[in-house]
Amino acid sequence: MSATELHISHAPAATRQGLAARIWKSRIDYLFLVPGLLIFGAFIVWPLIASEYYSLLTWTGFGAAKKFVGLQNYRELLQDEFFLNAFKRSFLFTLATVPLQMFISLVFAILLNNKLLKLSTLFRTMIFLPVVTPVAVIAIVIALMLSPFNGPINGLLLDAGLFERAVDFLGSPQLVLWTLAGVFVWKWTGVTLIYWLAALQTVPDELYEAAKLDGVRTWQVTVFVVLPIIAPFAVVIGLISAIAALNVFPLIQSTTQGGPFFASEVMEVFIFRIAFAPSGGMVPQLGYASAAGVLFGLAVMILTIFQIVAVRRARRKDPANG
């Protein structure tokens, strides 16, 4: 037996032994991981596995009568116009909100990051206030503000002569999704602002000073110095914002419940409607709803993978990473 053969044949065993020994040696550390792993398993892994299992059943969610139907729920979903429309709306909503939210919050972040700006803390608080306001409260306030009967926004539009009749922002099938997108952006811009402000902290002060010494104007510093440095963060912020925009259930459920006539029904509202059948007379279909959830989850996962790839590419292009 050659020395090389000896090395190859013994190496894996040695590694295994080493790993086990290392785990045993750090057993107290691993013990501390157990609660976290249990919680992760119970609240993340198990629901994922369970929903995939339920998606193969015809089951109301209560009662013992479960029937295994294989992929039938998936086949029916792909022909269900309400599912396809809700799916499309979810991504339309995301496409409408994320770029707008990122742009507005970036502008605010750049303005508020200026150390010469007075009252920046007050402005940050004001922008962040909707974030900490409960969605249910926002739903009530928005309904009052946008009311076509006596809402102040319609009052302003009519007084300004922009419209002849009051606009039914939440009741018009053509406007409702875009109205909710606007409310969503208003509510969550504060969070994206925090991300951008954090990103701006990574821009070295020396660069600002050097630019100032060179006599570069503020907008030129922003465009040619700051933005290229924080650009890689955009992918991560975009990903987080996109996932938030896809999880818009509380806002829509508390304002329109997906109406009128499904015009604002996004995927989560669709899943809720099918799974819990909140309107009388409908029978809950947990299996069907689970299948919809699995398909939607897959779509979000694919989106995430695309964005991870984009992050890596951005990092490779980032001059700071060589």
Add this chain to the structure above:
Amino acid sequence: MSIRRIDGLSRRAFLASSSAFALAALAGRSLAQEVKNIDPSLAEKIPIADPSLDLPPADGPFRWLDSGGQKGVFYRQFFPKYAEARGIEVVYDGLPWNEIATVLPLGIRNGSAPDAFNLPNGMPPAVAVAEGWVQPLDELIPDFEAWKAGFPAGSFVEGVNVIEGKTYGLPYTSERRCSSLLLFNRKAMELTEFDPGPDSPLTWDQFRKAAAQITENSGGSMFGLIMGGNQGNRWSANLVQLANRAGAACASSVAGCLTGVDYRTGEIVIDSDEFVQAMELLLAIRDDGSMFPGIMSLNAPQARAFVEQGGAGMILQGPWNVPIWEANNPDFDFGFTATPAPEGKDGKTIVDALPSAANTMYVNAAAKNPAYAADVFHYMGTLEGQVAWGNVVGPSDPPIFPKAAEEAEMSERSKAVIALQEKQVRVSPVVYARSPGFTKVAQLYEEPTPNLANVVQGLYTGQLSGVKENLSKLKGAMNAALDKAIADANAEGANVRREDLVYSDWDPSVDYAS
């Protein structure tokens, strides 16, 4: 190690004190809410009877779960007095239906479900029995047969609250309600040429004209009609009951599979002339500009509030508005009348059973305190309990004993509403009574999407066009779903036929009493 102090207080002590303070504040708030919820003027209208049976010591708190609303108004007054009289602790939860649908199955599974509860909305009682959720009342309630005999005819129906000869559900409130009464602000109605009342309902033409006149003559400060448009059930209820007044003999059923079925023929009639014309009436009111703007983003309680505030003159809603308006705004001058009917027609409003399915209470099969559940059930099935119920709840959920409705303390207007409904609402045949296998059909029926409420909403918003076409399309989908549910139920041994829905001897102008 240095300890940072805040005005002489250690950080640990500060945190501990803060936590204790927060807990105390929460507990205090909760206690305050409980105290605030007890209204002595209501509580005194609820006498507590002596125990109806020998009560064992309670095993933990006696727990009661229902869907709240007006029921909660009663039980928040009743249970503190009951708990004091029996020397036990009572926990009352009034939850929205969607939460009951989530909480109750979980509670049944893990053994923490309350002693008495409402079933999730739309869940056939036969399923709860088959799943072992509930227990029969026959052995629980003392002197059961005599107690049961005190209820009016039609209160206990096989397949509704009686399964295979055993009684499971307490039917203590009546479904003899019209959820689309025409309620109106009298000042608004003075702007019109009409003077409707309990004995003088409006015709459809008058209704439309009144809505237009209110809108026009109020100078734009008020609209003729309002509805809770983002609440689907309001659309289906209003359409069905307008069509009922035109002569369509069918109900908007809790079990979706029976909505729109005319039992004289066993056919679904939602695309009949009566339905089409009722829908066209709603569209005409919209096109006249008489409908309150933005109804698609209003729910029923919001719509109700706009009538009280003077934003809208009329609303099609149920009798529960009456005690709410009387309590919230005693100065609000409002009237009511039956749902408008076409000229020369006086069709009856149809309901599919006398007991209110939504209010029927059940005893948990694994109840820790079944004797206390039986004691309360017994009380609610006596004239004394029924009168107490009527005293507090009024016409919202009328007591199922007509005598209790007469004797209860309530406003003249409330009594007049109940009297109108006694005259106006009729009970259809109950298919489960003749063909118990239909409970399986109800369980397996998959309601088409869009359903009736959705289609009416879609037609109103203009997302769907063609009234007759869309109602016929829905009828086709409902027929297909019903036939499939019947086939599936038969495959599971239900032994039912579509012909079981035919009651050729039914006269919709009287209760079906067979």
